[in-house]
Amino acid sequence: MTATVLTAPHLAAMRRLQSLSPLDGPAAAAIERAADRSRRVERRAEAFREGQDVHGAFLLLEGWTARIRQLPDGRRQLVSFGLPGDLLGYCQFDGARASSTMAALTAVTICHLPDPALSPALTRAFAISRALDEAYLIAHVTRLGRLNAHERLIDFLLELYERLEPCGLAEAGRFLIPLTQEAIADALGLTPVHLNRTLQEARRNGELTWTGREVTLHDPNAAAVAVGHTRARVCAFPAPSGA
Amino acid sequence: MTATVLTAPHLAAMRRLQSLSPLDGPAAAAIERAADRSRRVERRAEAFREGQDVHGAFLLLEGWTARIRQLPDGRRQLVSFGLPGDLLGYCQFDGARASSTMAALTAVTICHLPDPALSPALTRAFAISRALDEAYLIAHVTRLGRLNAHERLIDFLLELYERLEPCGLAEAGRFLIPLTQEAIADALGLTPVHLNRTLQEARRNGELTWTGREVTLHDPNAAAVAVGHTRARVCAFPAPSGA
């Protein structure tokens, strides 16, 4: 991996969309154009709040976001994650309101979503992206409903890995994870303490390495079998890489 | 309640769609026409299976369906429910594959989904319906991740109540629930045994009555406050009834 290459901030997003549906000239140009007028959002900022009107849709170019549900008594649930190339706030009707708060987990770069009508390839890529969002939600429901702490952790890391791969942000089971253990616990419906113990056990078992912000799953395929993880798949053709 | 009135099987669905976006003439006509060629699916049948191609979208006219995720070792998760007026398998791109199995929980009547292009009102109603589906998934994630057994149960029943109300299938906290305790347990990520105990406690507390297939939430508003439940809301205008 050539780590020091200067990459345009929208490259990962571009690669991800490309992997959903091959982008034709107009599609690629539209994204380039949109990315030129990108906006920076700092860590912990909220893009929009639950119940607020949604003002236009965005494309996430860099960084991680999360949908967060907060209960009256302070309990928190991270409902879903936005990774580079994901669509944020993409609603197809007027007067839409956010059903959860969207927060930046890291510093984030976003741009306005190009009009899908500009290219059939874009229309298709966006539709597939939405379907994937739903598939990830479904996977998360199953994770929280029926997996134990260890299974939740591994299944979750596998999902992140599989989502970062098409962006070029993960390779050989290794990727950067900018999440605190507390955030992961809030995503997995566990307490930070218990998540920490679960993590340590996974390390002791040799399933993964976790140094600073970098995770390595030593054998993603074996791990997937072990916890019954299946890769999200919403489309018959273009086969996801590695399928 | 006039219990013996003969109602057309698609009336509940019609009412629900109407509540999402006022239907104009062409929209209502299109639904009537589609409903004329309805199809019956018996209990326990599967409309489509995880990983299969999705062949067209359907409108659920009568009965309940569920998306079911089954783990290799037999654990089951009911991911979401389809109630009258809900859209099933509505994907907006070719080659879509189901990300979970859709099963009929009761005998079910469905019809093909009219082409949304027939009317802007239809387009809008379908888009809102999709957004609601997502909101229900988000609510379910939060339920499973951060609520305890009692809260899960009440929060879940409140959601069903609020969804059945616009169909005219619920009133004054009362509705028919065609689910076994096992199914509810599989939805709420609990064991049937524990769900049963939780239910009994709720009855003893006077929170609800459960006779045969009929549930009554004695005070939905109070219950909502008690468990921190908030009604799903994806659109600024037409205000949902009771808001």
Next chain:
DNA sequence: CGACGGTTTGACTAGGCTCAAAGATCGTGG
């Protein structure tokens, strides 16, 4: 150095799970 955000540890508790069996309920057919 001290403060801060994050991770790790320990000791104890409790909510929910397991296994197993007994009771209800309901549809069906004799």
Next chain:
DNA sequence: CCACGATCTTTGAGCCTAGTCAAACCGTCG
């Protein structure tokens, strides 16, 4: 109309996973 089987609900006893509370540790940034 009752008997039967299947399905669903209820109960009991013991266990275990994950939660709670509290404190120590660690790195890093000012």
